[in-house]
Amino acid sequence: MKIAVLISGGVDSAVVVHRLKEEGHDLHLFYIRIGLDNGEGDCSAEEDIEMCRFIAKKYGCPFDVVSLHEEYWDNVMEYALRTVRQGLTPNPDIMCNKMIKFGYFEQRWGHEFDKTATGHYATTDTVGNRVYLATAVDPVKDQTDFLARISYEQLSHLIFPIGDMPKAKVRETAIAVKMPNAFRKDSQGICFLGKINYNDFIKRHLGIKKGPVIQLETGRKLGEHNGFWFHTIGQRKGLGLSGGPWYVVKKNIHDNVVYVSQGYDTEKQYGKTLHLAEMHFISGNPWADGCDRVNITFKNRHMPEFLPATLSHVSDDEYVIESQNRVQGIAPGQFAVIYDAASHLCYGSGIITGQNIIL
Numbered sequence: 001m002k003i004a005v006l007i008s009g010g011v012d013s014a015v016v017v018h019r020l021k022e023e024g025h026d027l028h029l030f031y032i033r034i035g036l037d038n039g040e041g042d043c044s045a046e047e048d049i050e051m052c053r054f055i056a057k058k059y060g061c062p063f064d065v066v067s068l069h070e071e072y073w074d075n076v077m078e079y080a081l082r083t084v085r086q087g088l089t090p091n092p093d094i095m096c097n098k099m100i101k102f103g104y105f106e107q108r109w110g111h112e113f114d115k116t117a118t119g120h121y122a123t124t125d126t127v128g129n130r131v132y133l134a135t136a137v138d139p140v141k142d143q144t145d146f147l148a149r150i151s152y153e154q155l156s157h158l159i160f161p162i163g164d165m166p167k168a169k170v171r172e173t174a175i176a177v178k179m180p181n182a183f184r185k186d187s188q189g190i191c192f193l194g195k196i197n198y199n200d201f202i203k204r205h206l207g208i209k210k211g212p213v214i215q216l217e218t219g220r221k222l223g224e225h226n227g228f229w230f231h232t233i234g235q236r237k238g239l240g241l242s243g244g245p246w247y248v249v250k251k252n253i254h255d256n257v258v259y260v261s262q263g264y265d266t267e268k269q270y271g272k273t274l275h276l277a278e279m280h281f282i283s284g285n286p287w288a289d290g291c292d293r294v295n296i297t298f299k300n301r302h303m304p305e306f307l308p309a310t311l312s313h314v315s316d317d318e319y320v321i322e323s324q325n326r327v328q329g330i331a332p333g334q335f336a337v338i339y340d341a342a343s344h345l346c347y348g349s350g351i352i353t354g355q356n357i358i359l
């Protein structure tokens with residue numbers, strides 16, 4: 001098969017190259033440049049590209065560096081800043097996969113190949129005659145949540161050659177074949193948060209606007225913040241308050257107020273009901289005959305646990321998740337990713353809406 005391989009210079013995609021080459025495929029490697037404005041966050045790119053060159057040479061594969069810098073800025077960054085400005089919590093990694101890696105890349109280069117491969121920890125499964133996104137063998141490394149917004153067409157063209165390997169095995173393989181990046185640290189989310197100082201970035205684009213930090217239960221002013229856009233529901237660190245722990249539990253965007261609640265066990269930071277809009281099912285709605293309290297599992301952020309719950313379709317654009325257990329930090333704007341009850345198939349995702357943000 002002719003396969004385009006997206007490589008980052010990291011160990012996972014390097015092992016993808018090794019595996020596919022061993023299977024005898026015809027590979028073309030691509031590194032995507034996604035620097036931010038002013039080159040922000042792109043300092044490691046040259047080092048990464050050198051690593052990719054080395055891997056391409058080692059395996060005798062053609063290698064290209066392609067730029068999607070502007071597309072990244074116009075789509076992912078624009079979305080992230082717009083979302084933060086609205087007081088919501090964005091997920092740039094999800095958008096980067098949908099719009100950049102599997103959007104523009106596919107349109108311009110990937111479509112010329114039989115498949116596009118990445119080092120994501122995910123698998124696919126066929127049920128009936130439809131392909132579904134499915135979870136990785138290594139539940140801690142599973143990255144299906146970052147892929148939960150891609151289209152069926154995108155999914156159909158993708159393969160995830162290391163999704164059936166535990167991370168430890170990936171590293172062992174890299175060491176065994178003397179991959180120069182075998183001991184490289186894992187990156188944390190590709191696109192944005194892992195590479196730059198998030199607060200500096202937000203400050204540069206949205207500025208500073210002082211406002212009060214108020215204890216929700218008592219209405220007492222505890223301090224000042226620099227703008228609601230620096231704070232997200234469920235946040236604990238970076239509030240600068242003594243006598244904590246303090247959690248952000250509510251925001252008033254209109255008046256620039258951040259509400260906090262004290263203590264590990266404060267009920268205010270938990271909820272069991274999540275309201276979702278803009279539901280997207282990757283391989284079509286699995287409950288086309290009706291979705292009323294069907295058993296599912298879900299994630300409301302990137303984390304190893306799959307939370308048991310039920311899902312109901314309550315109106316045209318609204319779905320509701322009722323979680324069995326209380327969920328910490330339900331942040332509007334974030335994606336709730338929907339899995340089957342066995343946490344095997346990833347059906348898609350909806351965007352969390354909520355009452356803890358006053359517009």
Ligand SMILES: Nc1ncnc2c1ncn2[C@@H]1O[C@H](COP(=O)(O)OP(=O)(O)OP(=O)(O)O)[C@@H](O)[C@H]1O
Binds near residue numbers: 014030120188189
């Ligand atoms: N700049 C890039 N250019 C091309 N492909 C990329 C780039 N960044 C990430 N990828 C692809 O997306 C996959 C997932 O990226 P992520 O940063 O989450 O990976 P990771 O688990 O640290 O993997 P790796 O060890 O390969 O970097 C990578 O394995 C790679 O296939």
